[in-house]
Structure formats: structure tokens, C-alpha cells
Amino acid sequence: MWRYFTINTVSELICSIIALICLSKDKNKVWCSWIVFLILICITELAGINIKIKYIKELDYLKAHPHFQMTVKPNVWIYNILLLFQASFISLLFDNLLKRYINSKPLITIGLAIFSMLYIYELIQHGPFIKHNITTTVLAVIFIIYSFNYFYLLLEDDNYLDLKYSAEFWWVSGTLLFYFGSIASLIFFQILTKLDPHFEVTVPIYKILNIILYSCWSYSFICRRWLTTTSKS
Amino acid sequence: MANNDIKELIIITTLIFLLAPAFLLSYIFVYNRRKKRHIEEKAQLKLVFESELVKTQMEIQEQTMQTIGVELHDNIGQLLSLTSLTLNSIELDNPDKAQQKIGAAIELNLKSIKEMRMLGKLLHGEQLVKQGLEEAIRSEISWIEKSGRFMVTYQVDGEKPVAGNADKDLILFRITQELFNNVIKHSQAANISVKLCFSADEVRLLIIDDGAGFDINNLPETQKGMGLKNIQKRAEIVGGRVFIQSQPGEGTCIEIGIPYP
Numbered sequence: 001m002w003r004y005f006t007i008n009t010v011s012e013l014i015c016s017i018i019a020l021i022c023l024s025k026d027k028n029k030v031w032c033s034w035i036v037f038l039i040l041i042c043i044t045e046l047a048g049i050n051i052k053i054k055y056i057k058e059l060d061y062l063k064a065h066p067h068f069q070m071t072v073k074p075n076v077w078i079y080n081i082l083l084l085f086q087a088s089f090i091s092l093l094f095d096n097l098l099k100r101y102i103n104s105k106p107l108i109t110i111g112l113a114i115f116s117m118l119y120i121y122e123l124i125q126h127g128p129f130i131k132h133n134i135t136t137t138v139l140a141v142i143f144i145i146y147s148f149n150y151f152y153l154l155l156e157d158d159n160y161l162d163l164k165y166s167a168e169f170w171w172v173s174g175t176l177l178f179y180f181g182s183i184a185s186l187i188f189f190q191i192l193t194k195l196d197p198h199f200e201v202t203v204p205i206y207k208i209l210n211i212i213l214y215s216c217w218s219y220s221f222i223c224r225r226w227l228t229t230t231s232k233s
Numbered sequence: 234m235a236n237n238d239i240k241e242l243i244i245i246t247t248l249i250f251l252l253a254p255a256f257l258l259s260y261i262f263v264y265n266r267r268k269k270r271h272i273e274e275k276a277q278l279k280l281v282f283e284s285e286l287v288k289t290q291m292e293i294q295e296q297t298m299q300t301i302g303v304e305l306h307d308n309i310g311q312l313l314s315l316t317s318l319t320l321n322s323i324e325l326d327n328p329d330k331a332q333q334k335i336g337a338a339i340e341l342n343l344k345s346i347k348e349m350r351m352l353g354k355l356l357h358g359e360q361l362v363k364q365g366l367e368e369a370i371r372s373e374i375s376w377i378e379k380s381g382r383f384m385v386t387y388q389v390d391g392e393k394p395v396a397g398n399a400d401k402d403l404i405l406f407r408i409t410q411e412l413f414n415n416v417i418k419h420s421q422a423a424n425i426s427v428k429l430c431f432s433a434d435e436v437r438l439l440i441i442d443d444g445a446g447f448d449i450n451n452l453p454e455t456q457k458g459m460g461l462k463n464i465q466k467r468a469e470i471v472g473g474r475v476f477i478q479s480q481p482g483e484g485t486c487i488e489i490g491i492p493y494p
Contacts, residue, residue, distance in 0.1 A: 173254075201244065
């Protein structure tokens with residue numbers, strides 16, 4: 001039971017609960033839909049751990065009985081599925097934030113088109129049971145570009161926004177910090193799979209990044225519910 | 234060793250990649266605070282401008298009232314007193330003389346009506362500014378000319394932009410009034426030349442007199458802070474500039490340029 005409670009799952013669960021409390025009555029459907037996305041993340045994470053436990057058990061069994069065939073696959077495929085939701089929900093919210101300043105549709109459409117092409121390419125190339133690393137890396141770069149674009153437009157805007165209490169600002173900040181911070185791990189992923197098969201380096205990095213990400217997102221939801229004074233359109 | 238190097242490299246790169254957006258976020262915070270300060274300053278400037286505008290309006294009204302007071306007392310009052318005296322002195326026994334005096338009284342009365350009409354026009358001074366700066370200045374000049382002490386030439390160059398700017402018109406009109414006051418009070422001039430020039434992005438007012446002039450650098454402390462400083466301050470509020478050229482005995486030339494509209 002306690003195996004299911006890791007730093008990642010706990011931070012994701014807390015963030016989901018905060019989202020449920022803060023966003024359930026939000027008039028903006030895009031923000032509201034984030035409850036579903038965060039619940040999906042929690043389910044994926046718990047299912048991933050569950051598959052991993054079964055996989056390890058079967059691996060131990062296989063060692064004792066080599067004539068048996070393995071039935072459980074590693075849990076990478078479930079994260080590959082989550083990648084689809086990740087691209088959709090984050091792009092959707094970026095579209096919602098950027099359209100206040102510019103016509104964001106072309107930018108978001110191009111981003112999603114690149115993502116779709118790479119996803120299909122990697123799916124054909126190596127199937128769903130290996131991590132879609134190129135797609136994940138490019139998606140991170142796309143989100144970084146969106147974040148920079150948002151900050152640029154924010155600076156350009158003549159209106160003053162109290163950033164301390166701006167839900168949008170904290171959401172984009174969390175996203176930027178997470179994806180920018182994870183770039184190094186994503187770029188060196190291929191080398192790391194050989195040098196560091198148990199991900200001793202990347203696991204703590206991702207733990208820290210996840211804490212930063214879900215803290216920013218949670219605070220952003222709190223701002224959205226109680227502190228943001230601008231119109232919630 | 235190579236493995237450790239790569240691991241270290243990844244950790245350092247991640248740290249750098251985390252620090253870069255952290256710096257960016259700090260910069261955004263600082264910039265945003267500056268933006269807030271800038272907005273507050275702008276609001277403050279707007280407040281100053283508005284209060285200066287109200288002050289200008291009040292001063293124009295005050296000046297109008299003063300002129301009306303003086304006119305009523307010195308001119309219309311005298312005319313009416315004279316009419317009354319003339320009518321009182323009519324001797325009905327002497328019809329020829331009576332006819333003459335009635336004629337004089339009618340003439341005095343007509344003069345009073347004319348003066349009253351002019352005063353009425355003056356009372357609508359603010360409306361005059363709204364109708365156009367050129368007309369407002371023209372009306373001000375006609376009052377100066379009425380005294381008979383000055384010979385004024387007035388020239389308007391260029392076309393006033395259709396859009397105009399009522400606030401700037403009001404301020405420039407008040408500046409003109411203050412300059413005329415200075416000329417009347419201190420210059421001892423006989424000729425005044427007024428030129429109003431409209432260009433694509435600016436309006437220029439040029440007032441030249443052949444009066445006593447003054448040494449700009451040696452103005453007495455009591456005079457320094459009054460009219461000229463006020464004029465300078467007002468012009469600066471609307472982004473304008475003032476050039477003063479004067480020498481004792483050589484008259485004065487004052488040029489005011491204001492971005493327009």
C-alpha cells in the first residue's frame with residue numbers, strides 16, 4: 001500500500017484535491033477541465049506503480065522459472081498515453097491564456113501538429129512500449145516557447161497585473177520551470193538509459209521538478225479561486 | 234568516472250536550466266513593479282494636469298469677471314450715469330434743446346447697449362475657446378485694442394487640425410492672457426504683434442512688443458516666480474517649451490511651442 005505513496009503521487013494528489021476545490025465552480029471550462037486532467041495524471045501514476053510492482057514480481061518469478069513467458073509489460077506505455085492528454089490539456093490552457101493578447105490558434109495548431117506527427121512516427125518506429133522521448137523533448141520545447149511567448153506578451157501589455165496573485169502567471173511559471181528543468185534529462189535520456197539504468201540521477205531531478213510544478217500549479221489554482229481580481233473569462 | 238562525469242553534467246545542466254527561468258521570473262517581477270510605478274506616475278501626472286486645467290479655467294473666469302467689473306464701473310456705468318444726467322437736464326420748455334439732449338441720450342444708450350453686447354461676448358469666453366483658439370485670442374485682442382493704448386497686429390498661419398485639442402487650447406489661451414497682462418502692466422509698449430502658427434504636429438504662439446523689455450537673467454526675485462514661471466510651468470505640462478528674448482529698451486519676444494493636437 002505504502003509503495004503507492006511517493007513524492008510524485010502525493011504532490012499530484014494534493015494538487016488534484018486543490019484543483020477540485022478551487023476549479024470546480026470556475027466559469028472558464030478550460031480551467032475547469034484541468035480537474036479531469038489532474039485526476040488522469042493521478043490514475044496514470046498509480047496505475048504505473050501498480051504495473052511496475054507486477055512487473056518486478058514477474059521478473060523475480062521468471063528468474064526462478066525461466067520456462068515461463070512474461071505477461072506484464074513495463075509501464076512506459078501508460079505514460080505514452082498520458083502524453084496525449086498532457087499535450088492536449090496544456091495546449092488548451094496555453095491557448096486560453098495567449099488568446100487574451102494574440103490570435104493563438106495558429107501557434108497552438110502548429111505545436112499540436114508537430115506533436116502528432118512525432119508521436120505517430122515514434123509509435124510506428126518502436127511501438128508503444130518504449131518511451132516516446134523525441135516527442136516528449138519536442139513537446140517540452142514547444143511548451144517552453146509558449147511560456148516565453150506568454151511572458152513576452154505580459155511584459156508588452158500596458159495593463160498592470162499583480163503577479164503575486166495572478167493564477168495565469170504562476171501556472172505558466174510552473175510549466176516553464178518544469179519543462180526547462182527537464183530538458184537536460186530529456187536530451188541525455190538515451191545515454192542515461194545505458195549509463196544509469198535505474199535512473200538514479202533523473203529520479204531525484206524529476207522529484208524536485210514535480211514538487212516545483214505541482215506547487216506552482218496548486219498556488220495558481222488557489223489564486224484562480226480566491227486571489228485573482230481580473231475577470232475570469 | 235565517465236559515468237559520474239555525465240551524471241554531474243546532467244545535474245549541473247539541470248540546475249542551470251532551472252536557474253535561467255528563475256532569473257527570467259525575477260526579471261518579470263522587477264519589470265512589473267516598474268510598470269506599476271510608471272502607471273502610478275502617469276495617473277499622478279494626469280491628476281496634476283487635470284487640476285491645472287481646472288485652475289486655468291478658474292483663472293480665465295476670474296479674469297473675465299475682473300474685466301466685466303472694470304468695464305461696468307469705468308465704461309458702462311459712466312455711460313449710464315451720463316445718460317441719466319442728460320435726461321435729467323432736459324428742459325421741456327425748450328423743445329429744440331430737449332430734442333438735442335434726447336438725441337444725445339439715445340446715442341449714449343446705444344453705446345451702452347453695444348458695450349453690454351461686447352461684455353456678453355466676453356462672458357462666453359470659455360465657449361469662445363471651445364469654438365477655436367484663434368477666435369478666443371482675437372476677442373482678447375479686441376479688448377486690448379479698445380483701450381486705445383496699443384496697436385495690435387494679429388496673424389494666423391496654417392490650418393488648425395480638425396481634431397484639435399480643447400485642453401491645450403484652454404491652456405494656451407490662458408498663457409496668452411497672462412502674456413497680455415504682462416505686456417499691459419509692465420511693457421509700456423505701443424505695438425504688439427501676435428502670431429499663431431499651426432503646423433503638422435505643433436502650434437506656436439509668438440508675441441512681440443516694442444516695450445521697455447527686461448533683463449531675463451536679472452529679474453527681481455519678486456517678479457521671477459510670478460507670470461513667467463507660471464507660463465513655463467503651464468507649457469511644460471502640455472509638453473511645450475517657452476523661448477524668451479528680451480533686452481532692456483529693446484522690447485520682448487516670447488515664443489511658445491506646444492505639440493499639437
